[in-house]
Amino acid sequence: MTTTDVQDLVEEANATALAQMFAADPVVVDVGRAGDLLPGFADDMVLTSGSPMGWREYTGGQREALIGGALFEGLADDRDSAIAGFDDGSIRVGSCHDHGAVGSLAGIYTASMPVFVVEDRTTGRRGFCNFYEGKEPRRLNYGCYDEDVRERLLHVNNVLAPVVGEAIRRSGGVPLKDLMAKALRMGDELHSRNAAASLLFTREILAALLDMTREGIDGVAETTVHIAENDYFFLRLSMAAAKVTADAASHVSHSTLVTAMAFSCRGFSIRVSGAGDTWFDGPPPVHQGKLFPGYTEDQITWMGGESPITETIGLGGFAQACALPLQGYQGGSADVMLQRNLDMYSITLGENPDYRIPVFDFRGTPTGIDVRKVLETGIMPVMDVGLAGSDGGQIGAGVIRAPRECFEKAMAALSAPEEHEA
Amino acid sequence: MTTTDVQDLVEEANATALAQMFAADPVVVDVGRAGDLLPGFADDMVLTSGSPMGWREYTGGQREALIGGALFEGLADDRDSAIAGFDDGSIRVGSCHDHGAVGSLAGIYTASMPVFVVEDRTTGRRGFCNFYEGKEPRRLNYGCYDEDVRERLLHVNNVLAPVVGEAIRRSGGVPLKDLMAKALRMGDELHSRNAAASLLFTREILAALLDMTREGIDGVAETTVHIAENDYFFLRLSMAAAKVTADAASHVSHSTLVTAMAFSCRGFSIRVSGAGDTWFDGPPPVHQGKLFPGYTEDQITWMGGESPITETIGLGGFAQACALPLQGYQGGSADVMLQRNLDMYSITLGENPDYRIPVFDFRGTPTGIDVRKVLETGIMPVMDVGLAGSDGGQIGAGVIRAPRECFEKAMAALSAPEEHEA
Numbered sequence: 066m067t068t069t070d071v072q073d074l075v076e077e078a079n080a081t082a083l084a085q086m087f088a089a090d091p092v093v094v095d096v097g098r099a100g101d102l103l104p105g106f107a108d109d110m111v112l113t114s115g116s117p118m119g120w121r122e123y124t125g126g127q128r129e130a131l132i133g134g135a136l137f138e139g140l141a142d143d144r145d146s147a148i149a150g151f152d153d154g155s156i157r158v159g160s161c162h163d164h165g166a167v168g169s170l171a172g173i174y175t176a177s178m179p180v181f182v183v184e185d186r187t188t189g190r191r192g193f194c195n196f197y198e199g200k201e202p203r204r205l206n207y208g209c210y211d212e213d214v215r216e217r218l219l220h221v222n223n224v225l226a227p228v229v230g231e232a233i234r235r236s237g238g239v240p241l242k243d244l245m246a247k248a249l250r251m252g253d254e255l256h257s258r259n260a261a262a263s264l265l266f267t268r269e270i271l272a273a274l275l276d277m278t279r280e281g282i283d284g285v286a287e288t289t290v291h292i293a294e295n296d297y298f299f300l301r302l303s304m305a306a307a308k309v310t311a312d313a314a315s316h317v318s319h320s321t322l323v324t325a326m327a328f329s330c331r332g333f334s335i336r337v338s339g340a341g342d343t344w345f346d347g348p349p350p351v352h353q354g355k356l357f358p359g360y361t362e363d364q365i366t367w368m369g370g371e372s373p374i375t376e377t378i379g380l381g382g383f384a385q386a387c388a389l390p391l392q393g394y395q396g397g398s399a400d401v402m403l404q405r406n407l408d409m410y411s412i413t414l415g416e417n418p419d420y421r422i423p424v425f426d427f428r429g430t431p432t433g434i435d436v437r438k439v440l441e442t443g444i445m446p447v448m449d450v451g452l453a454g455s456d457g458g459q460i461g462a463g464v465i466r467a468p469r470e471c472f473e474k475a476m477a478a479l480s481a482p483e484e485h486e487a
Numbered sequence: 488m489t490t491t492d493v494q495d496l497v498e499e500a501n502a503t504a505l506a507q508m509f510a511a512d513p514v515v516v517d518v519g520r521a522g523d524l525l526p527g528f529a530d531d532m533v534l535t536s537g538s539p540m541g542w543r544e545y546t547g548g549q550r551e552a553l554i555g556g557a558l559f560e561g562l563a564d565d566r567d568s569a570i571a572g573f574d575d576g577s578i579r580v581g582s583c584h585d586h587g588a589v590g591s592l593a594g595i596y597t598a599s600m601p602v603f604v605v606e607d608r609t610t611g612r613r614g615f616c617n618f619y620e621g622k623e624p625r626r627l628n629y630g631c632y633d634e635d636v637r638e639r640l641l642h643v644n645n646v647l648a649p650v651v652g653e654a655i656r657r658s659g660g661v662p663l664k665d666l667m668a669k670a671l672r673m674g675d676e677l678h679s680r681n682a683a684a685s686l687l688f689t690r691e692i693l694a695a696l697l698d699m700t701r702e703g704i705d706g707v708a709e710t711t712v713h714i715a716e717n718d719y720f721f722l723r724l725s726m727a728a729a730k731v732t733a734d735a736a737s738h739v740s741h742s743t744l745v746t747a748m749a750f751s752c753r754g755f756s757i758r759v760s761g762a763g764d765t766w767f768d769g770p771p772p773v774h775q776g777k778l779f780p781g782y783t784e785d786q787i788t789w790m791g792g793e794s795p796i797t798e799t800i801g802l803g804g805f806a807q808a809c810a811l812p813l814q815g816y817q818g819g820s821a822d823v824m825l826q827r828n829l830d831m832y833s834i835t836l837g838e839n840p841d842y843r844i845p846v847f848d849f850r851g852t853p854t855g856i857d858v859r860k861v862l863e864t865g866i867m868p869v870m871d872v873g874l875a876g877s878d879g880g881q882i883g884a885g886v887i888r889a890p891r892e893c894f895e896k897a898m899a900a901l902s903a904p905e906e907h908e909a
Contacts, residue, residue: 250812251683252673252845261673264686268715275708278700286697293690389845390672399846423674423811424821424846 075339075437078320082338083414083433086314086322086378090186091306094238096230100176103164103193107176110157111135114172114369115329116344117160120151126208126368126457127330130171131158133210137218138175162325162336166193167304167371170206170453178218179226183241183305185313192308194301196221196229199291202458208368209457228277228288235273241306244269245380246419248299249430254388255303256372256381257395257449257462262299267292300372307374314433316341321479322414323434326373326446326467330366335471337436339479347470351445354452354463355396366455373448373467379417379432382447382464383409386422395449395462405447405464406431412438412446436479439472497859500742504760505836505855508736508744508800512608513728516660518652522598525586525615529598532579533557536594536791537751538766539582542573548630548790548879549752552593553580555632559640560597584747584758588615589726589793592628592875600640601648605663605727607735614730616723618643618651621713624880630790631879650699650710657695663728666691667802668841670721671852676810677725678794678803679817679871679884684721689714722794729796736855738763743901744836745856748795748868748889752788757893759858761901769892773867776874776885777818788877795870795889801839801854804869804886805831808844817871817884827869827886828853834860834868858901861894 066074100108111134113127123131132147140156141147150156161168168174180193199217203209233239244265251261267274267289277285292298315324320338327334334344349367356362375381385391386406389399397405403424409431410416416429434446445466454460488496522530533556535549545553554569562578563569572578583590590596602615621639625631655661666687673683689696689711699707714720737746742760749756756766771789778784797803807813808828811821819827825846831853832838838851856868867888876882 250674261683261686264683264690267690268686271715272708272712275697275700275711278697279703279708281701286694286701289697290694293693392845393849399848423814426821427815 074319075321078317078339079322079414079435082314082317082320082322086310086433087418088187089310089313091183091241091309092186092238093181093233093241093302094184095182095234096179096226097182099174099178099180099195102180102182103166106164109140109155110159112159112161112164112166112168112174114161114168114371115327116334116346117163118329118331120158122331124330125366126453127171129208129210129457130173130205130368133205134173134175136210137215138177161371162327165191167308167374168369169300169304169372170451171208171369172371173205177222179222181302181305183309185309188313190309190312192305192312194305196226197295197298197301200295207453207458224284225288225291228284231277232270232273236270239266239269241302242419245303245306249384249387249420250423252388252390254381254384254449256375258388258391259299259303260296262303263296264293266299266302303380304372304374307378307380310378311374314338321436323377323436326377327371328367329369333468333471335475337475337479340475343478345471345474347468350465350467352463352465354461356461360454360460364454364460365452368453370450372450376446376448379420379430381449384420384422384430385449386424391449395464408444409447411442412444436472436475440476445469496741497743500739500761501744501836501857504736504739504742504744508732508855509840510609511732511735513605513663513731514608514660515603515655515663515724516606517604517656518601518648519604521596521600521602521617524602524604525588528586531562531577532581534581534583534586534588534590534596536583536590536793537749538756538768539585540751540753542580544753546752547788548875549593551630551879552595552627552790555627556595556597558632559637560599583793584749587613589730589796590791591722591726591794592873593630593791594793595627599644601644603724603727605731607731610735612731612734614727614734616727618648619717619720619723622717629875629880646706647710647713650706653699654692654695658692661688661691663724664841667725667728671806671809671842672845674810674812676803676806676871678797680810680813681721681725682718684725685718686715688721688724725797725802726794729800729802732800733796736760743858745799745858748799749793750789751791755890755893757897759897759901762897765900767893767896769890772887772889774885774887776883778883782876782882786876786882787874790875792872794872798868798870801842801852803871806842806844806852807871808846813871817886830866831869833864834866858894858897862898867891
């Protein structure tokens, strides 16, 4: 084939992939147990964020989080036994994306954990995400595990998740696309800011929650107030919705559209539609953030994160201009945020027909990151994230940039398509 | 006194008035009956928007609304008797502002109507506003009265308001300033857009509502869903909060700060701090709007409106840059809205320390309209409003501008201060 032929092929593939991404229609239909629902998951597994690695490659907070997950699930009685279990393979480490899920920060999944089930009405495909642990900076997904963390996780398992699940089922599921589009008009970008979406979601299941309250079901009032008052509650729904939306665009031969971005303690990785489930790894992301009082730059640590699935579908950093109040949380000015968002149009394949930006006269968010455009322009995808500290816990928030290496490797691989059948 | 002395006196008075406006701390503490709560109100009165006029001066929709109010309250059995009652003075017309209240559009108050009681914790002063009638375009405050309108008003009186009142009392009152500041970060400007504020208010009284639900109190579930689903619900709380905030700045001798803006079917009027309760009247406002499909410009009619009390304290049109999604509802583009909002800094005395605009790097909203600056710059205050049709009902939304004449009259009066003791 000539160069022009190849280009045409790629253009066509990208148009197909992008159309499939736009056609996705995520609806949260249920809450269930990870062990029962996640494809290929097993009771002896602990999932974590980033492209798959062997147990011994995990370090720092992400390693601690894996150990905490094993302890929480009762796969080991103490820290040493957990480490021994991982060492001898009786406790297995898995990668969230390989099981239809996405992990926030360290992104730990164990069998008993409840997950949101988000179904794409267009393809029938499902995506999963587990629950927000609450406002306390010490959380399992930030590499912390102790009795308090355990209590809060159990409370999610035994009180919050069953109530939310019942309310979702009674509501007949909650379509998320319109809700998320509305949240973008209310100051959210659906990654680091979900204040409106959490309230809008509460509203969608409010009638069911009130019925359940009247019936005297335990924990309903508490759960209702919890959802309404936790601005970050909705992130997990945004992530699961983004996962099914991105997956809808995956496995289109020759397409250079990015279908996942994630990182582990080792580095950043991307998946590209035309290369199917292959990960292209690079070094850790570059960051620019604002730390909570009392913390310093050298304490920032990488312990994983798959919430950039939101940027992958045109949210988060790609919708930052919707959420200018974030400048107070993660630093920067309105102009910097607007320009950053505008820059993303240079590296994307289209403008989202559903997710729109009021300050840009309702222009659709830049959607569908194109590996070619990233390499041509040198503009790296921007992501809004929470920052973890070396001793665990959240110590700030900011933006990160994907490293160029991932895109170079992906482009090289796509130029030899027979090696990466989509 | 020399000109410089007078200018110093005015500067000092304005600084005092503005500081008093900023110090106001509105809290909704209760819901009660207008007839019991509004100062100087009586059972034979119907209140309406705008500076006070004789009954015979009311025309069109505002006249129809007054007649509807009399019928709703049972002050007359039919339309002819109502007109006869107004003619012979057995039914009296009053002005909302004279009774501590502010009216939305025609702004009808009758004795049985429930009102929000908003107290300024700084001065102890109270302000009142009645309830939103619901989404149906045919409403009493848009000049419509029939059996359906009556049913909806009775439902407010008998179901919605008692539940909301009980929830507010159980919650120990709801401070509104922080809530409104938060809503500005979530796409509201608290005049034509209150989507976030309505949800945030629901959240504040949610625990009480859930308790009441569990106790089996009638109408609680329905009311909770009503508040959460009616984006305009909060406007009445924003108006009452604005009323006590503006009143806190009133009656400061020599001050040229505007303390109220309102209009009737006849024209637009303002109050100025240094002139106390005197109204300065002008012609109707100039408008620019977007009509609902099927309506034409010549159908737009003025039937009153006191919601510009929100602009008086730096919200609404003066916080338009917070609420860019309004471009879809009332026309215009993001740039036009941003520029309009910026222009208001040229005619105001200060920047609000509490109400801030994310897209302007959290600059405080332009607050405290100065009669002198309006006349010097020729920039007229801008307001976000709903537009009423000549046959009643809402037919669109847009912005209006106050007429220059009001400011000229106010300036003339303040130059002869002995005639208008503050």
